[in-house]
Amino acid sequence: MYIMNPLDPKEFRRQGHMIIDFLADYYQNVANYPVLSQVEPGYLAKLMPPFAPLNPEPIETILQDLQHQIIPGITHWQSPNYFAYFPSSGSTAGFLGEMLSTGLNVVGFNWMSSPAATELESTVMDWLGQALKLPKDFLFSGCGGGVVLGTTCEALLVTLVAARDKLLGQIGRENAGKLVVYVSDQTHCAVQKAAHIIGIDPENFRVIRTKRSTLFTLLPESLLSSVQKDVQNGLVPCYLCVTVGTTSTTAIDPLGPLCKVAKEYGMWVHVDAAYAGSACICPEFRHLIDGVEDADSFSLNAHKWFLTNLDCCCLWVKDPPSLIRSLSTHPVYLENNASESKQVVDYKDWQITLSRRFRALKVWLVLRSYGVANLRNFLRCHVEMAKTFEELVKQDKRFEIFVPRNLAVVLFRLLPSAVANIGNGRLQNGSVKIEDVANEINRRLLDSINGSGTVFMTHATVGGHLVIRCAIGATLTEKTNVIMAWKVVQEHADTILNNEIKSKFGIY
Ligand SMILES: *Cc1c(COP(=O)(O)O)cnc(C)c1O
Helix, strand or coil: CCCCCCCCHHHHHHHHHHHHHHHHHHHHHHHHCCCCCCCCCCHHHHHCCCCCCCCCCCHHHHHHHHHHHHHHHCCCCCCCCECCCCCCCCCHHHHHHHHHHHHHCCCCCCHHHCHHHHHHHHHHHHHHHHHCCCCHHHCCCCCCEEEEECCHHHHHHHHHHHHHHHHHHHHCHHHHHHEEEEEECCCCHHHHHHHHHCCCCHHHEEEECCCHHHCCCCCHHHHHHHHHHHHHCCCEEEEEEEEECCCCCCCECCHHHHHHHHHHCCCEEEEECCCHHHHHHCHHHHHHHCCHHHCCEEEEEHHHHCCCCCCCEEEEECCHHHHHHHHCCCCHHHCCHHHHHCCCCCHHHHCCCCCCCCCHHHHHHHHHHHHHHHHHHHHHHHHHHHHHHHHHHHHCCCEEECCCCECCEEEEEECHHHHCCCCHHHHHCCCCCHHHHHHHHHHHHHHHHHHHCCCECEEEEECCEEEEEEECCCCCCCHHHHHHHHHHHHHHHHHHHHHHHHHHCCCC
């Protein structure tokens, strides 16, 4: 019988080097691939054998298939021409940290199961918290602390559970049906999912409207009137999610004034700074989270704009015992002296899952390899490139900047006036509105750009308007890529507008 050793050090070294070489070549060539994968649904099933292999295959063959079968179905988030959603900024340090974490493969659910995994996590969370100038209440060096989770969705769920249990501890569990959660119509959908999972009555999930004239931010007075109405109706405010850098438009909710309203009514305030939080290590952007001292929890995704490869959500809380009371478990098989001494952190009690990855290594490598000074400069470069893109858009009178830019995402669209010649008949007889035509043409423009494979951008629909988002932040992006991206947009706009006008005059 053939006995294999799946952790043979010699093979590990040989194959590991091959994968590093593969990825180094990939980063070298990634700009040459269509950014948005151009495959059709189901493409891969046609290429794959129907059953798993019974016998071993060499890594060389597998890598060939990776190149020819998998890479065509990859949308290249690391491409310098990637401007979609939010960036997923990988780096050498982020990758190496991930590699170390995967290689050591420890399951650090409690302190004893890998003391360094826990202690490094507490250390880097204090380091990062200090770099963000978070109040000491959020740090272990104060009375708070931080934990590295996978994603913001998890941070929202665990803080919402803690908020619920803390409040029900005061008012009695029989009042669970009265709890109200407050968000704006720009808040990430993950809060609604979290509220659904923990059993908040859907009737008590308050989505407060925002407006373009106030930059899609949640207004304290809107929150206040909503809360007052609920209280009058015998409901109990429980949780407010404030977003610093919303997903659609990077709107910055006014944290300080919102906290003031929330505190008056005893709510837990979570600050979701998934994207924009990273920028707050720069003194000039730190004001975005002014008022955080009055919040209860704060999270950012280091895997978005902090050079930390997926996944890495950093969550700080002021009152760790409230998380622990909601999430701790005490199975006999995990009993140990360290936990009983209460001198250690057992991170299993700060999160949903028991087993956990050693993600702190990534944050540690990123912070040490680049240093806070370089990280700041890296973020600033992206903001500068976004300014360049914004200036280019402003020079073309067919387009508008839809909302003023915050940080490195530019929202723009073809103006209704630029599409006024299109679908004129339908416009004149009133069967369509000019805004609908604008939405249709902007959608077509975006599809056309992305279909070319030269750049990839995505859209947002806010206030009934479809707008195109150019999110700058891919690690390899340089100014030339940004200038080229704008040229691509203009060329596709030329084609679409010209074709539309020709078709209107019956040339086609
Ligand atoms: C990206 C984003 C999320 C979701 O992040 P996950 O890590 O994918 O859960 C939540 N909120 C905001 C504001 C985001 O931008």
